[in-house]
Amino acid sequence: MLKKNKRLIVSLTIISVSMSITPVASAMHIMEGYLLPQYCIAWGILCVPFLVVGFLSLKKRLKENRKNITLMAMAGAFIFVISSLKIPSVTGSCSHMTGTGLGAILFGPVAVSILGIIVLLFQAILLAHGGITTLGANTFSMAIAGPLLTFILYKLGTKLKINRMVSIFIAACMGDLFTYSVTSVQLALAYPSVEGGVIPSVVKFLGVFAPTQLPLSILEGIITVLIIIALETYAKPELKMLGFYKEVK
Amino acid sequence: MSKTKRTVLILIVVAILIAFVPLFALKGAKFGGSDDAGSVMIEKISGEYKPWFTPVLENIIHGELPGEVESLLFCLQTGIGVGIFAFCMGRLVERKKWTKDKENE
Numbered sequence: 235m236l237k238k239n240k241r242l243i244v245s246l247t248i249i250s251v252s253m254s255i256t257p258v259a260s261a262m263h264i265m266e267g268y269l270l271p272q273y274c275i276a277w278g279i280l281c282v283p284f285l286v287v288g289f290l291s292l293k294k295r296l297k298e299n300r301k302n303i304t305l306m307a308m309a310g311a312f313i314f315v316i317s318s319l320k321i322p323s324v325t326g327s328c329s330h331m332t333g334t335g336l337g338a339i340l341f342g343p344v345a346v347s348i349l350g351i352i353v354l355l356f357q358a359i360l361l362a363h364g365g366i367t368t369l370g371a372n373t374f375s376m377a378i379a380g381p382l383l384t385f386i387l388y389k390l391g392t393k394l395k396i397n398r399m400v401s402i403f404i405a406a407c408m409g410d411l412f413t414y415s416v417t418s419v420q421l422a423l424a425y426p427s428v429e430g431g432v433i434p435s436v437v438k439f440l441g442v443f444a445p446t447q448l449p450l451s452i453l454e455g456i457i458t459v460l461i462i463i464a465l466e467t468y469a470k471p472e473l474k475m476l477g478f479y480k481e482v483k
Numbered sequence: 484m485s486k487t488k489r490t491v492l493i494l495i496v497v498a499i500l501i502a503f504v505p506l507f508a509l510k511g512a513k514f515g516g517s518d519d520a521g522s523v524m525i526e527k528i529s530g531e532y533k534p535w536f537t538p539v540l541e542n543i544i545h546g547e548l549p550g551e552v553e554s555l556l557f558c559l560q561t562g563i564g565v566g567i568f569a570f571c572m573g574r575l576v577e578r579k580k581w582t583k584d585k586e587n588e
Binding site for chain 1: 498508
């Protein structure tokens with residue numbers, strides 16, 4: 235089982251990395267074909283180091299203790315579920331959450347990049363949601379930038395001794411929001427406004443994504459907290475293994 | 484313990500409210516994807532734009548993925564996720580039931 239899993243992770247990584255390097259690569263929340271090739275390549279290359287480090291860190295976790303696979307699978311599955319649910323929002327359009335916050339809090343931000351890219355590939359290939367060419371850019375926003383902010387905020391929260399659930403909520407919520415902000419910036423870089431250049435363009439794209447995403451990011455925060463409560467109740471040994479309680483208790 | 488339960492209950496209710504209130508509050512809204520809203524915005528900013536690459540699957544089947552099939556695939560994704568998650572959670576819950584270790588307060 236373990237070997238199989240490892241092989242699966244390795245092959246998925248190879249596929250995804252090769253895809254993000256080649257010009258015919260793909261991405262997730264930015265629509266297929268909407269980024270010019272040079273942007274696709276640039277974002278793809280930017281993702282590679284994170285993916286490599288992420289893969290190594292997942293491997294290390296498994297080597298430390300193979301029981302880590304349970305939480306790892308759960309964090310991955312969580313992203314699968316959460317990012318497949320399109321939820322109506324106050325602006326009258328639908329969007330979905332990212333679900334990467336949980337993984338970032340449990341395993342650290344780089345490890346999530348691997349879990350995230352699996353979901354992105356699934357959606358890009360089967361669902362025409364996001365795309366192969368924009369995979370690099372979408373991986374960067376959803377599987378790298380968002381989790382990174384989540385992780386930083388979570389650590390900050392523990393440092394400042396904020397109630398753990400509150401800091402998890404804030405971290406997951408802001409991470410989700412940040413994902414879409416990064417997407418806006420990515421789009422704006424590719425499509426600067428005719429007058430004013432990149433920044434007014436960022437504002438315009440944020441205007442599309444942010445109001446829709448705000449309630450959803452609150453939702454993501456709540457769900458992440460719920461999952462953590464469940465894990466704390468039933469998976470204490472595993473959490474301890476990950477050093478989840480190290481700073482707190 | 485019951486305090487945790489109360490928090491969980493409240494959180495679940497709030498989550499459901501956030502997810503479904505817009506549906507009833509905004510009657511007649513289309514609820515299209517915000518991804519599509521993005522492409523509309525691109526056209527506003529840079530004029531007409533033709534994507535230079537079409538999704539792999541749409542290339543294979545020569546056309547857009549039918550809505551029903553798309554929802555099938557989305558369900559598949561949810562199903563895979565829930566399956567794995569529920570399986571692990573179930574194991575953990577049972578384990579706690581069967582082990583009387585001292586760490587469980």
